[in-house]
Amino acid sequence: MFLEQLVSHARKGDRRALARLLSSIENGETVLESEIDESDDWRILALTGPPGVGKSCLLDRLLHVWTNDGMKIGVLAVDPSSPRSGGALLGDRVRMTVVDHPEKKDLVYVRSVATRKSSGSVPSVVQEMASCLLMTGWDRVIIETVGAGQSEVRCAAVADRIVLIEGPARGDGVQAEKAGLLELADAILVNKSDLPGAERHANELRESLQLGNPTPPEVQLVSALRGDGIDEAASLLMELKQTSRAERARWRERILSHHERQILNHSQFNDILTNLEKGLIGFDEAYVKLRAEDE
Amino acid sequence: MDKPLRIIIAKPGLDGHDRGAKVVARALRDAGHEVIYTGLRRTPAQIIETVRDEDARLLGLSSLSGAHGHLFPRICETLRENDMGDVIVFGGGIIPEDDREALFQAGVKAIFGPGTSTEEMVAFIETAVERNDAGVGSDTGWHWTGLS
Numbered sequence: 001m002f003l004e005q006l007v008s009h010a011r012k013g014d015r016r017a018l019a020r021l022l023s024s025i026e027n028g029e030t031v032l033e034s035e036i037d038e039s040d041d042w043r044i045l046a047l048t049g050p051p052g053v054g055k056s057c058l059l060d061r062l063l064h065v066w067t068n069d070g071m072k073i074g075v076l077a078v079d080p081s082s083p084r085s086g087g088a089l090l091g092d093r094v095r096m097t098v099v100d101h102p103e104k105k106d107l108v109y110v111r112s113v114a115t116r117k118s119s120g121s122v123p124s125v126v127q128e129m130a131s132c133l134l135m136t137g138w139d140r141v142i143i144e145t146v147g148a149g150q151s152e153v154r155c156a157a158v159a160d161r162i163v164l165i166e167g168p169a170r171g172d173g174v175q176a177e178k179a180g181l182l183e184l185a186d187a188i189l190v191n192k193s194d195l196p197g198a199e200r201h202a203n204e205l206r207e208s209l210q211l212g213n214p215t216p217p218e219v220q221l222v223s224a225l226r227g228d229g230i231d232e233a234a235s236l237l238m239e240l241k242q243t244s245r246a247e248r249a250r251w252r253e254r255i256l257s258h259h260e261r262q263i264l265n266h267s268q269f270n271d272i273l274t275n276l277e278k279g280l281i282g283f284d285e286a287y288v289k290l291r292a293e294d295e
Numbered sequence: 296m297d298k299p300l301r302i303i304i305a306k307p308g309l310d311g312h313d314r315g316a317k318v319v320a321r322a323l324r325d326a327g328h329e330v331i332y333t334g335l336r337r338t339p340a341q342i343i344e345t346v347r348d349e350d351a352r353l354l355g356l357s358s359l360s361g362a363h364g365h366l367f368p369r370i371c372e373t374l375r376e377n378d379m380g381d382v383i384v385f386g387g388g389i390i391p392e393d394d395r396e397a398l399f400q401a402g403v404k405a406i407f408g409p410g411t412s413t414e415e416m417v418a419f420i421e422t423a424v425e426r427n428d429a430g431v432g433s434d435t436g437w438h439w440t441g442l443s
Contacts, residue, residue, distance in 0.1 A: 082325070
């Protein structure tokens, strides 16, 4: 009953109700049925890339353009939790100027999310939070991942499209040939085009992606600082089609993500960790317990 | 499942120093909470929108500019007007002893000046969330009086 009220208020535009609903999903207290959307357009897009390449600033610029047409966009900005204390400092919001814009702030909802116990750059519960935004009247959802390394492809589990943000001075041409995240991206934006080396890096990426791929993803140069290339990038991303090569990897990440979450949410997870730490049980026994049905 | 507390640390008004706010944010992070820092020079309206959108249970206000007597009560009032009376508000910075009673009256539940230990702040937060009269909308008169 309480849940239905929250959903209905959130649908009417009550942002406090929406925020509470998202918290209860994040805390595992509420499970919403997600409606599968079969349309060609994406609903959930992940922005990912290494720390410090300008993901938040670039997203802020893109939001300013997308909201010009009145589109309502929800943002889930993920930052890491401390593995020691479990706490987190969530700082993506500081970069968002669009939430203070008098005409645009009602069109954008930004929510900071901590990874909590999850190991990837996006906790799998973010998918449910994104579905919640979609079912309460938000047109599209952008997930900004934790600053992600080369092999961090967990965002594939939760998003319809993946956009990789790169920057200059990110290594030589060999870096661009390496496997990993780059292979799953549906488009690549090379940010900081105002700095030397950005154009060369973009060319190296293009060259690498063209090899053996008849329809390589677009590589575009942008500068979140100056605003160069933002309009072009905004339309590229809005119309982005899925590059089919990632389908298998997506399912793989979804399965892994689901598996991890089941183990992390196991009611005895902390007790089992403590017992392992004290040497009371062995690893095999612990793993069998965690995989057993939770009562 | 254990839930970390969501806490906003905000800098209202025209004051450009946030070392203190960052130290507090960091201490609360290390105590296992999820802290969202707003950045400098926020208006009361912006701060309240952040509390609302981020579903924060607590709001920490830092002011070194002397405008606390105007800004803190205004923020408390706006929270109550917007049906957010359950949010717990605490403050810090340069707040003279003589100004504190008025801020407690306005709904601020703790004031932490220079030299406060981070342990005390964490103790306040843990005490406040267990009480049902620590929200800015509550008028039982309770406020933090230091570690006993």
